[in-house]
Structure formats: structure tokens, C-alpha cells
Amino acid sequence: MSETDTSRPASAPALPKVLAFDVFGTVVDWHGSIVREVSALRLPVDPGQFAIAWRAGYRPAMARVRGGELGWTKIDDLHRMILDDILVKFGLEDMDEAMRRHLNLVWHRLDPWPDAVEGLRRLKSKFTLCTLSNGNLGLLADMAKRAGLPWDLILSAEVFRHYKPDPEAYLGVCEVFDVAPAEMMLVAAHQDDLAAARACGCRAAYVERRFEFGPTLPKDVSPDPANDWHATDFLDLARQLGC
Amino acid sequence: MSETDTSRPASAPALPKVLAFDVFGTVVDWHGSIVREVSALRLPVDPGQFAIAWRAGYRPAMARVRGGELGWTKIDDLHRMILDDILVKFGLEDMDEAMRRHLNLVWHRLDPWPDAVEGLRRLKSKFTLCTLSNGNLGLLADMAKRAGLPWDLILSAEVFRHYKPDPEAYLGVCEVFDVAPAEMMLVAAHQDDLAAARACGCRAAYVERRFEFGPTLPKDVSPDPANDWHATDFLDLARQLGC
Numbered sequence: 001m002s003e004t005d006t007s008r009p010a011s012a013p014a015l016p017k018v019l020a021f022d023v024f025g026t027v028v029d030w031h032g033s034i035v036r037e038v039s040a041l042r043l044p045v046d047p048g049q050f051a052i053a054w055r056a057g058y059r060p061a062m063a064r065v066r067g068g069e070l071g072w073t074k075i076d077d078l079h080r081m082i083l084d085d086i087l088v089k090f091g092l093e094d095m096d097e098a099m100r101r102h103l104n105l106v107w108h109r110l111d112p113w114p115d116a117v118e119g120l121r122r123l124k125s126k127f128t129l130c131t132l133s134n135g136n137l138g139l140l141a142d143m144a145k146r147a148g149l150p151w152d153l154i155l156s157a158e159v160f161r162h163y164k165p166d167p168e169a170y171l172g173v174c175e176v177f178d179v180a181p182a183e184m185m186l187v188a189a190h191q192d193d194l195a196a197a198r199a200c201g202c203r204a205a206y207v208e209r210r211f212e213f214g215p216t217l218p219k220d221v222s223p224d225p226a227n228d229w230h231a232t233d234f235l236d237l238a239r240q241l242g243c
Numbered sequence: 244m245s246e247t248d249t250s251r252p253a254s255a256p257a258l259p260k261v262l263a264f265d266v267f268g269t270v271v272d273w274h275g276s277i278v279r280e281v282s283a284l285r286l287p288v289d290p291g292q293f294a295i296a297w298r299a300g301y302r303p304a305m306a307r308v309r310g311g312e313l314g315w316t317k318i319d320d321l322h323r324m325i326l327d328d329i330l331v332k333f334g335l336e337d338m339d340e341a342m343r344r345h346l347n348l349v350w351h352r353l354d355p356w357p358d359a360v361e362g363l364r365r366l367k368s369k370f371t372l373c374t375l376s377n378g379n380l381g382l383l384a385d386m387a388k389r390a391g392l393p394w395d396l397i398l399s400a401e402v403f404r405h406y407k408p409d410p411e412a413y414l415g416v417c418e419v420f421d422v423a424p425a426e427m428m429l430v431a432a433h434q435d436d437l438a439a440a441r442a443c444g445c446r447a448a449y450v451e452r453r454f455e456f457g458p459t460l461p462k463d464v465s466p467d468p469a470n471d472w473h474a475t476d477f478l479d480l481a482r483q484l485g486c
Contacts, residue, residue: 138420177381
């Protein structure tokens with residue numbers, strides 16, 4: 001998308017002050033990173049299918065917390081519950097405790113998409129950047145330190161004790177920065193996350209991550225006109241926002 | 244203090260993994276920064292006395308929250324309550340709302356001590372660095388962005404809904420990073436804060452900030468042998484910790 005070819009409607013209000021980023025899939029490549037580690041460990045499984053299976057347990061696990069079946073449980077613990085489950089399905093139930101703990105922390109070691117660090121650096125010159133992730137604070141801090149993600153503030157569902165798409169998560173960001181919902185924009189590669197942010201009065205920027213689920217399962221990345229912005233990556237978003 | 248002359252007891256355990264920093268007075272110079280802004284605004288008051296009076300209201304205000312008299316109230320709001328009170332005492336009750344709001348945010352614009360940014364940068368190479376401040380998240384994020392403080396994670400009493408010295412604040416840091424209390428060290432210029440951290444099983448590093456209350460009221464910065472480390476500033480602490 002060129003500098004003049006933006007999807008911003010003519011009637012759009014002033015630019016937001018705070019950009020809140022979804023993380024898994026939007027900033028970092030969970031699929032490629034898990035494939036990398038599972039391959040390096042030479043586990044006798046298809047690494048791509050293993051990654052997909054692990055991630056597939058994520059929403060149902062959070063739904064148990066959101067619905068009240070489970071008390072507040074952080075993602076590290078949910079990831080571990082799912083891991084123990086899929087190890088059986090993949091015939092790896094003999095994996096010892098130390099290896100399970102190590103493997104579970106792969107989510108702290110996810111690699112950023114190639115444009116992410118430079119895109120964030122540019123956006124940071126004009127906006128306050130935070131995360132709004134269902135990942136827990138310790139996970140997000142480890143990830144940012146390893147990958148060099150230049151957040152102004154790491155925020156998490158853990159702070160608000162509500163997983164996205166609960167409105168408390170989006171509105172919690174606005175409260176932390178003392179801004180109106182329209183002054184906060186969620187940046188995400190997931191239309192449902194953006195729709196929940198818009199329902200709170202926040203603004204929404206979609207970022208295409210066509211290969212979030214790996215090179216063999218390209219995602220539909222069609223624009224949704226309900227969003228304020230649509231960008232191919234963070235560098236494109238920075239360009240569109242004048243950074 | 245030289246590299247060989249440390250206050251670390253011979254029996255000290257391995258180094259901590261996480262350093263949690265008190266902020267007001269330890270990382271940033273609240274007194275000098277408020278004097279700077281009050282002087283620039285040409286308010287007809289003694290800037291140093293104004294700064295001292297504002298800060299003096301801080302502990303009593305938090306005590307009202309800690310004791311349950313006030314529900315959870317963030318520091319921005321406590322600072323504003325104190326400000327409204329001292330403006331009367333200093334004969335400035337005519338200050339308009341816009342100026343009160345601007346002045347109240349001086350706490351977001353505090354300057355770091357001269358050694359702070361470089362000291363943190365060195366410590367970050369070896370440890371995970373976070374804040375553990377009674378300041379709210381938005382305040383700490385604004386401050387870090389303006390001053391270039393390289394935190395790995397900004398943590399606040401606001402996350403734990405407990406002000407220091409409540410044990411929930413110190414233990415909350417350990418929980419976030421999934422470390423034992425002995426693997427976390429509080430770095431502070433205040434002996435009572437360090438004593439509360441030690442009571443939780445955490446480790447403690449005192450940093451001398453002799454002029455926290457301004458150049459005319461030097462503080463007693465004597466070492467307390469109960470602390471694990473005693474440093475003249477962050478560069479000295481980094482040197483002692485082998486960074």
C-alpha cells in the first residue's frame with residue numbers, strides 16, 4: 001500500500017494516542033518458532049502439526065477461565081495443561097518433567113515477524129506503544145527482552161484479570177493511560193479481537209499475517225471495512241500513520 | 244566503593260535473577276524535578292518547600308488506601324488530592340483546573356539521577372530489570388518513555404492492588420517472574436522499603452541518594468548490615484554485581 005493509498009475513511013477522527021498490540025501471531029510468529037524448537041529437539045512428530053495442535057487448545061482453555069469454570073489461570077499454566085494433553089495425542093507421554101518445563105517456555109522465546117522490531121521502533125516515535133495480550137506478564141517480558149521489542153508498557157490480561165475479548169481488557173488499557181476509548185487503537189492480525197475493541201469504542205488496525213498458521217495454511221487476510229486501518233505489516237502501518 | 248570492597252556477606256547465596264527497583268527517589272529525582280517545574284512556572288512559592296510539602300502528603304494518603312479508609316486509588320489521584328490541599332496552604336487556591344492538571348502530571352516528567360540510565364543499561368545485560376513502585380502504570384510508562392529508562396517490565400502497586408510495604412507487592416513480583424523470593428532483589432534508597440522486602444525473603448540493595456530531599460536536607464545514608472548490598476549509585480551497584 002502506498003503512502004497515499006490508505007484505507008482511512010475521510011471522516012476519521014484525529015490519530016489515536018496509544019497503540020495496543022495483540023502479540024501472538026501479530027508481533028511474533030508462534031507457528032514458525034515452535035516448529036524451529038520442536039525440530040531442533042528432534043521430537044518424532046510433525047512440528048507444524050504439533051504447533052497447530054498446541055495453539056488449538058488455547059481458546060478452549062481461556063474459555064474455561066472466561067466462563068468461570070477455572071479460576072484465574074495464567075497462560076503459562078494453560079499452555080502446560082494443553083501440552084500435557086497433546087503429548088499423549090502425539091505419543092510423547094514419556095517426556096520427562098524437565099523437558100516439559102523447557103518446552104512449555106517456548107512461548108517466551110517466540111521470534112518476531114521480520115518487520116516487527118523496526119516497525120515498532122518507528123511507531124514509538126509518534127505513539128505510546130503497549131501490548132494487550134492474553135500472554136502473562138513474565139512471558140511477555142522475557143519475549144521482549146530476547147527479541148528487543150521496544151514497548152513503552154507491557155500490559156496483559158493478567159493485569160485486568162480478564163482475557164480478551166472481554167471488554168475489561170480493552171477498557172483497562174484506556175484507564176491505565178487515562179485516555180478515551182477513541183484515543184486507543186488495537187493493532188491485531190485477528191478480526192474478532194478487533195471487533196471486540198471496536199465494540200468498546202476503540203479504534204482498530206488490521207495487520208496481514210498471511211502465514212500465521214504456517215506456509216501451507218495461508219490465512220484469509222481480506223480487509224474488513226469496519227476497521228480504521230488495514231496494513232500489510234508494521235512498516236506499512238507506520239508509513240500510513242505518518243511515522 | 245571499589246570492585247573488591249563490597250558489602251556482600253561471605254555467605255551470600257547466588258546472585259538474584261530479577262532486580263526490582265523502587266522509583267521515586269531511587270531512580271528519579273522528584274525533589275529537583277518539581278523544583279525545576281515550579282520555578283519555570285514562576286509560582287510565588289519556595290519551590291523546594293512546595294516539593295517537600297507535596298511529597299509529605301504521599302505516605303498518609305497511601306496509608307488511607309492501605310488501611311481500607313479509601314478504596315483502591317491510583318497515585319495520580321492521590322497526588323491530585325494532596326496538590327489541591329497544599330495549594331491552599333501555599334496561597335495558590337486560585338490556580339485554575341487546567342494548570343492543576345498540568346502541574347499534577349509533573350510526577351510523569353521526573354528526571355532520572357545522572358547515573359540511572361547508564362547504570363540500568365549495564366545491569367540489564369545480566370539481570371531482568373523491573374520497577375516495583377507505588378506509582379501507577381501510566382505514570383511509570385510516561386516517565387520511562389521520556390527519560391529512556393530501559394525496563395524489561397514496568398510493575399506497580401497498581402498491578403497487585405497493594406501499596407508497598409504490603410508483602411503482596413514484593414511477592415507479586417516473584418509470582419510474575421515465577422522465581423523464589425531469594426531470586427528477587429529490591430533496589431531502593433529507603434531502608435523501610437528494603438526491610439519489608441527482606442521480611443518477604445527477598446534480597447535487598449540500598450542505594451545512597453543523599454540529596455533526595457534537596458541539597459539543603461542531606462539524608463542519612465548509613466549502611467544497614469541487614470541489606471545484601473550497599474551502593475553509592477547504580478554504576479557502583481553494577482560494578483559490584485559484575486556488570
